[in-house]
Amino acid sequence: MRKYNAKGRTAMAKLNLKTVNKKTKDQLITFVLVIAVYIVVQIMVAAGAISSLMQGLLVPMCTYSIVAIGLNLCVGYLGELSIGHAGFMCVGAFSSAFCTKMLEGVIGSQIVLFIIALLVGTAMAAFFGFLIGIPVLRLRGDYLAIVTLAFGEIIKNIINVLYIAKDGSGFHFAISNGNAIDLADDGVWLINGAKGIAKIPHLSSFTAGVILILISLFVVYNLVNSRSGRAIMAIRDNRIAAESVGINITKFKLMAFTISAAIAGAGGVLYAHNLSTVTATPANFGYNMSIMILVFVVLGGMGNFRGSIIAAVLLTLLPEVLRGLSDYRMLIYSIVLIVMMLFNWAPKCIEWRQKMAQKFRKNTKKEAV
CATH class of the missing domain: 1.10.3470 (ABC transporter involved in vitamin B12 uptake, BtuC)
Structure with a gap:
């Protein structure tokens, strides 16, 4: 009985460690993405690739x-x-x-x-x-x-x-x-x-x-x-x-x-x-x-x-x-909002995203092998 309890505790500890590692990795990705975007934007500003209007939107x-x-x-x-x-x-x-x-x-x-x-x-x-x-x-x-x-x-x-x-x-x-x-x-x-x-x-x-x-x-x-x-x-x-x-x-x-x-x-x-x-x-x-x-x-x-x-x-x-589209600008903006909401929260879209993520992981593993 003690052996089974020890095995159970070990399994739970491994599961918790995996969860913590996954969270830490996800959070590090967020930090890295923010820093990477900052570097890219600064390079584009120095190269004159971003207009003054867009630069005004950065803050x-x-x-x-x-x-x-x-x-x-x-x-x-x-x-x-x-x-x-x-x-x-x-x-x-x-x-x-x-x-x-x-x-x-x-x-x-x-x-x-x-x-x-x-x-x-x-x-x-x-x-x-x-x-x-x-x-x-x-x-x-x-x-x-x-x-x-x-x-x-x-x-x-x-x-x-x-x-x-x-x-x-x-x-x-x-x-x-x-x-x-x-x-x-x-x-x-x-x-x-x-x-x-x-x-x-x-x-x-x-x-x-x-x-x-x-x-x-x-x-x-x-x-x-x-x-x-x-x-x-x-x-x-x-x-x-x-x-x-x-x-x-x-x-x-x-x-x-x-x-x-x-x-x-x-x-x-x-x-x-x-x-x-x-x-x-x-x-x-x-x-x-x-x-x-x-x-x-x-x-x-x-x-x-x-x-x-x-x-x-x-x-x-x-x-x-979308400012150049004048009257259609806010219409397109509203459509994009609806599409983003459906993509994030519709059950079918969530299932499709999960399937695509699984396929991507399988392909990545095959390439690594």
């Missing part, structure tokens, strides 16, 4: 990829539908831009200034994620989605009525009415209501975006492979069973939601410092932005961070690539 692609990674942690691994990540992105963008405006004349190095802004924006988004997560994560399903959507709209509307200025006499604050602030000649607007924050230093770059993607991937992969990550997935799969074995539901849900919000805030920092002026308009941080990021996550595959990055890049590039 937004990185921004959307980062926010999609953060949302995928919440939706794919935690299993909670959030439609308010544009709000966390907005918090990161405005808090970091405010910090940059304050420190612009104090810190000479742009790299140091960007790092400080990044830390501030990420920390503020994490704080709001923690604060909102305490009451919101008691809800489930559609109710949670509605409340997170409301949070995104509240944040956007608060910033639109907030006025902060600075002059020789100190700081000036006002709500709804910027004319109430009597600003001296040497004064500057830090947040000017619906006009947002202007004259932001251009600190974002494609290199900074790729580094933030790699850091985001490192954080989420370490989390999902850790004990805490397994607890989060257990809560997603069966909340009652997870609670029955002593897993602290509130703690781990709040942990995943806070980290997800922090990553979205980092994306907001990159987004704000790529623009000369950032405003809390519906086009920037509204409902459509949250839905667009959710589309990236769903198309790329929930729980699949590499898929989220690929979906974000393709769907950001596609409208610009």
Whole structure:
């Protein structure tokens, strides 16, 4: 009997080792792909093979990829539908831009200034994620989605009525009415209501975006492979069973939601410092932005961070690539969305992909022999 138990344990250990090795290999492929794409793009830019329009899309692609990674942690691994990540992105963008405006004349190095802004924006988004997560994560399903959507709209509307200025006499604050602030000649607007924050230093770059993607991937992969990550997935799969074995539901849900919000805030920092002026308009941080990021996550595959990055890049590039088709551009864009959704989630397509993968493995083994 002991021999059989020993054999069983050995078999289980080998199976677990194979699973771990497969996960590690898959994650390494993601890192290698991101770095390889970065090198190829840099070579193409140096050779003049990429137009200025496409170069302008490099930082937004990185921004959307980062926010999609953060949302995928919440939706794919935690299993909670959030439609308010544009709000966390907005918090990161405005808090970091405010910090940059304050420190612009104090810190000479742009790299140091960007790092400080990044830390501030990420920390503020994490704080709001923690604060909102305490009451919101008691809800489930559609109710949670509605409340997170409301949070995104509240944040956007608060910033639109907030006025902060600075002059020789100190700081000036006002709500709804910027004319109430009597600003001296040497004064500057830090947040000017619906006009947002202007004259932001251009600190974002494609290199900074790729580094933030790699850091985001490192954080989420370490989390999902850790004990805490397994607890989060257990809560997603069966909340009652997870609670029955002593897993602290509130703690781990709040942990995943806070980290997800922090990553979205980092994306907001990159987004704000790529623009000369950032405003809390519906086009920037509204409902459509949250839905667009959710589309990236769903198309790329929930729980699949590499898929989220690929979906974000393709769907950001596609409208610009099809711009020459004028009226048919959005029609083709919609058809591509439907085809991608069917390819990723239709049972017949999944079976076909599995068969093709098996054939590819067999052919590879034959060639190796």
